[in-house]
Amino acid sequence: MKIIVCIKQVPDTKGGVKFNPDGTLDRGAMLAIMNPDDKAGLEAALRLKDQYGAEVTVLTMGLPKAADVLREALAMGADKAVLVTDRVLGGADTWATSTTIAGAIRNLEYDLIITGRQAIDGDTAQVGPQIAEHLGIPVISYAQEISVAGDKVTVKRQYDDRYHMVEATMPCLVTALAELNDPRYMTPGGIFDACKAEVITWGRADLKDVEDCNLGLAGSPTKIAKASDKVRKGQGEKVTPESPEDAVAYIVGKLQEKHVI
Amino acid sequence: MDFSLSKEHEMARQLFKDFAEKEVKPLAQEIDEQHRFPRETVDKLAKYGFLGIPVAKEYGGQGCDILTYAMCVEEMSKVCGTTGVIVSAHTSLCVDPIMTYGTEEQKQKYAVPLAKGEKLGAFGLTEPGAGTDAQGQQTKAVLDGDEWVLNGSKCFITNGKEADVYVIFAVTGKIEKRGKFIKEISAFIVEKGTPGFTFGTKENKMGICASSTYELIFTDCRIPKANLLGAQGKGFNIAMHTLDGGRIGIAAQALGIAEGALETTIQYVQERKQFGRAIGAFQNTQFQLADMATKVEAAKMLVYKAALKKDEYTKNPKISYSMEAAMAKLYAAEVAMEVTTKAVQLHGGYGYIKEYGVERMMRDAKITEIYEGTSEVQRMVISANLLK
Numbered sequence: 139m140k141i142i143v144c145i146k147q148v149p150d151t152k153g154g155v156k157f158n159p160d161g162t163l164d165r166g167a168m169l170a171i172m173n174p175d176d177k178a179g180l181e182a183a184l185r186l187k188d189q190y191g192a193e194v195t196v197l198t199m200g201l202p203k204a205a206d207v208l209r210e211a212l213a214m215g216a217d218k219a220v221l222v223t224d225r226v227l228g229g230a231d232t233w234a235t236s237t238t239i240a241g242a243i244r245n246l247e248y249d250l251i252i253t254g255r256q257a258i259d260g261d262t263a264q265v266g267p268q269i270a271e272h273l274g275i276p277v278i279s280y281a282q283e284i285s286v287a288g289d290k291v292t293v294k295r296q297y298d299d300r301y302h303m304v305e306a307t308m309p310c311l312v313t314a315l316a317e318l319n320d321p322r323y324m325t326p327g328g329i330f331d332a333c334k335a336e337v338i339t340w341g342r343a344d345l346k347d348v349e350d351c352n353l354g355l356a357g358s359p360t361k362i363a364k365a366s367d368k369v370r371k372g373q374g375e376k377v378t379p380e381s382p383e384d385a386v387a388y389i390v391g392k393l394q395e396k397h398v399i
Numbered sequence: 400m401d402f403s404l405s406k407e408h409e410m411a412r413q414l415f416k417d418f419a420e421k422e423v424k425p426l427a428q429e430i431d432e433q434h435r436f437p438r439e440t441v442d443k444l445a446k447y448g449f450l451g452i453p454v455a456k457e458y459g460g461q462g463c464d465i466l467t468y469a470m471c472v473e474e475m476s477k478v479c480g481t482t483g484v485i486v487s488a489h490t491s492l493c494v495d496p497i498m499t500y501g502t503e504e505q506k507q508k509y510a511v512p513l514a515k516g517e518k519l520g521a522f523g524l525t526e527p528g529a530g531t532d533a534q535g536q537q538t539k540a541v542l543d544g545d546e547w548v549l550n551g552s553k554c555f556i557t558n559g560k561e562a563d564v565y566v567i568f569a570v571t572g573k574i575e576k577r578g579k580f581i582k583e584i585s586a587f588i589v590e591k592g593t594p595g596f597t598f599g600t601k602e603n604k605m606g607i608c609a610s611s612t613y614e615l616i617f618t619d620c621r622i623p624k625a626n627l628l629g630a631q632g633k634g635f636n637i638a639m640h641t642l643d644g645g646r647i648g649i650a651a652q653a654l655g656i657a658e659g660a661l662e663t664t665i666q667y668v669q670e671r672k673q674f675g676r677a678i679g680a681f682q683n684t685q686f687q688l689a690d691m692a693t694k695v696e697a698a699k700m701l702v703y704k705a706a707l708k709k710d711e712y713t714k715n716p717k718i719s720y721s722m723e724a725a726m727a728k729l730y731a732a733e734v735a736m737e738v739t740t741k742a743v744q745l746h747g748g749y750g751y752i753k754e755y756g757v758e759r760m761m762r763d764a765k766i767t768e769i770y771e772g773t774s775e776v777q778r779m780v781i782s783a784n785l786l787k
Contacts, residue, residue: 213410324414325448326471327461333407 139192139286141183142246144239144253144269145176145211147204151258160229160355161362163259172207175254179314181321182284183252184215190286193217195246199227199238205337212332213324220246224341229355232260236268237352241345243273250291251311255280266313276310284312402700411467415474418447419482427479430609431759436561437609440482445516450489454498454514458506465644465713469651469706476655477662480763481609483655487648488557489513492771493520496566496641497588500629509564509588521562522645523553523615524638531776533568533638534582538617540569545624547587549617552599555770559613560598565589566641567615568634584634588626595620606762643721645771647709650702650727653735653767657695660735660742660760664688667746667755678745687745691738698731722784729777732767739764 149155149168156164172180183194196211198204199222208219222242230238243251251273253266263279270277282301283294286308293312295302324332342353351357379385393399404412422443430437444450452468454460461467468490476483497510512518529535538551549569556565565588572583589596599614629637665688668679678684705727708720739761743750750757768774 209406209410213414323418323447324410325461326411326414326452326463326467327448327456329410329414330407330461330463330467333405333410 139186139190139249140195140247141186141192142195142197142243142248142251143176143180143183143211143216144251144266145180145196145198145207146173146254146257146259147171147198147200147207148173148257148259157365161365163365166201166203170203170206172210173254173257173259174316175256175258175314177254177321178316178318179252179254179312180211180214180216181319182281182312182314183250184322185319186250186284186286187215195220195248197222197239197242197246199223199230199235199242205339208337209329209332209335210324212335213328214322215328218338219335220338220340222340222345226342226350226354229358230353231358231360232262232264232268233359234353234355234357236265236272237348237357238345239265240269240272241348242340243269244346245340245344249289249308250286251275251309252284253311253313255313255315263313266311270311273309273311276306277313278304278306278310279313281312281314282318284314284318407463408466408470411463412470412474415449415471416477418443418449419474419478423475423482424478427481428753428756428759430479430481432608432753434603434608436611437479437482437485438561441485441516441519441561444482444486448516449486450516450519451494451514452490454494454510458498458514459511460514464706465647465709466703466706469647469702472648472651473655473658473702476652476763477659479609480652480656480760480766481607483652484557484607484610484649484766485519487645487652488522489520489562491645491648492522492557492641493562493564493566495644496522496586496628496637497564499640500586500633500637501588502625504625505588505628513564518563519558519561521556521558521565522641523556523565523567524642525553525555526551527554531773533584533635536568536570536582536584538567538569540571540585540587542571542624543621546621547624547627549587549589549595549620549622551617553615554599555602556613556615557610557770559611559615560601561611563591565591565615566628567617568638571631571634574632583632584638585631586628586634586637587622588628589617589620589622593620593622604766606759606764606766608762642771643724644709646724646728646777647702647705647720649767649771650698650705650724650731653728653731653764654695654698654702656760656764656767657691657698657731657735657738660739660757660764661688661691661695663755663757663760664691664742664745667749671747671749684745687741691741694734695738698727698734701727701730719784722781725772725777725780725784728767728772729774729781732764732774735764735767736761 147170150171156167158164194216195218196216197220256263267277278293280296281293292305448461451460452463456462472483472487494513513520540547567587567589570582571585573580574583595618597616602612671678705723708723742757
């Protein structure tokens with residue numbers, strides 16, 4: 139079985155958030171970690187490898203320093219690492235990102251693609267399903283459990299107060315939740331090997347069946363009007379209406395003012 | 400000269416730090432108070448290869464260097480001195496002599512499961528009458544047919560009752576040296592469960608309370624002839640060489656304890672308020688912290704230098720790292736004692752109670768000035784190197 143795990147280097151929110159003048163994240167200036175949902179997806183792939191035997195390839199798109207998360211994945215037990223990096227791919231929204239990643243994946247063989255549900259920097263949860271659409275394969279999102287039998291993958295899919303059991307024929311794509319498992323640590327020997335291992339690096343020219351108009355900031359339909367760090371809310375307003383009726387009228391008035399009702 | 404860590408060392412440090420924070424720190428206070436050996440932690444250390452860091456991959460280890468091993472002991476000790484010494488005693492005092500002096504068969508039989516963490520190791524040199532003076536040994540080994548017969552006892556043995564494999568030293572005869580008869584000492588590998596090998600007193604200690612420190616008793620304990628480690632009569636050299644390496648582990652433990660106390664104190668002095676401001680705003684606190692941090696940094700340089708020197712030795716056995724290891728242990732142990740004492744003082748009354756952990760660090764620090772050669776022995780080793 140061949141598994142591709144898409145991982146993303148995201149800012150460690152403990153280190154504070156910094157922005158570029160155009161409103162996009164200044165990733166170079168922040169401490170970085172492997173996105174937690176992606177790490178759970180990687181762990182799920184490594185468990186399938188332990189159980190059934192599989193080749194696990196990790197793939198990321200980002201700045202050259204995103205190779206750090208690929209090396210972390212190799213030190214955890216992944217077999218191959220691919221970094222997609224190119225200036226023309228920078229500033230991509232979910233559409234341009236999924237177009238790029240699908241373009242890279244078209245060069246690889248796979249039975250199963252695992253992505254995280256969403257990244258803690260953007261929280262869109264769109265890239266995984268979009269990759270599946272680009273590649274024309276089924277997608278099962280929000281995986282709490284993943285098992286494989288023959289050419290079928292069965293996923294326990296989180297859904298509000300219940301779950302769905304969904305089966306699909308491979309090749310398919312599954313998006314993983316951080317709650318899926320407790321990812322393993324790297325091993326010291328794994329780290330030493332990972333630092334010597336080759337990280338395959340691809341640029342725009344290596345992407346298969348993609349058009350320039352769908353790549354990078356220029357190919358991103360999403361335009362960021364404004365981005366800001368968390369703003370502390372001021373103190374609320376304290377009122378003491380004379381009767382319950384007055385209180386109701388006050389609350390309804392406020393909700394209408396904010397267009398909630 | 401380059402003081403920056405390589406990419407792999409940076410990643411390894413982050414790994415040890417994450418592991419220590421998540422797996423070791425939450426248990427540190429509890430196991431200390433209960434004097435309970437953290438078996439569950441040892442199982443996790445084994446799972447991730449932390450019990451065979453400097454051992455070659457073909458012998459079940461991780462194939463990393465001594466610096467990586469020292470950083471592991473350092474990061475564990477930052478949060479728990481006991482966990483640091485479990486790793487150090489196992490790796491430096493048991494796996495290392497078997498890898499250095501063992502036959503291929505001994506390496507396969509003992510070093511491989513030890514490096515994989517399937518088994519835990521210990522080292523028995525000290526006796527009630529033979530601490531710093533290794534010539535005071537009373538434990539004897541006599542060859543009887545195809546077996547050595549051991550009689551005697553060892554005390555203060557780290558990982559004592561919890562280990563599976565022990566490197567034990569015993570007197571095997573007398574040799575003449577410069578007209579005088581001295582004891583001939585040899586090293587042996589002894590397995591737990593061998594008839595005649597039992598455990599005596601569990602030591603009730605000041606610090607590293609969760610470490611299993613026991614007396615080992617040998618009563619007509621018969622071990623195979625093949626379990627002689629190294630050549631007969633080379634035991635003293637094996638012990639001294641093993642302790643040279645062990646000192647890097649203990650130096651790293653001392654460094655970790657000092658760093659842990661410093662980090663805890665830096666956080667505390669910014670939170671604790673007296674006379675309307677954080678105590679970190681007082682110049683006395685600032686100067687104390689500056690002295691503590693400077694000494695910790697100096698200790699770190701000595702410990703890392705000794706580790707790198709031992710790495711050099713593995714490539715070129717002609718060089719010695721004995722003096723560097725002794726300097727690192729001497730200085731780091733004294734810094735650990737000084738920094739933890741200051742940490743308790745800066746915590747005031749809260750430092751004296753168990754809640755903040757610094758009193759545990761102060762108790763744990765003291766042993767680093769004593770075991771694997773007291774500070775006085777380190778001074779002897781250093782001066783002997785200077786005056787030879």
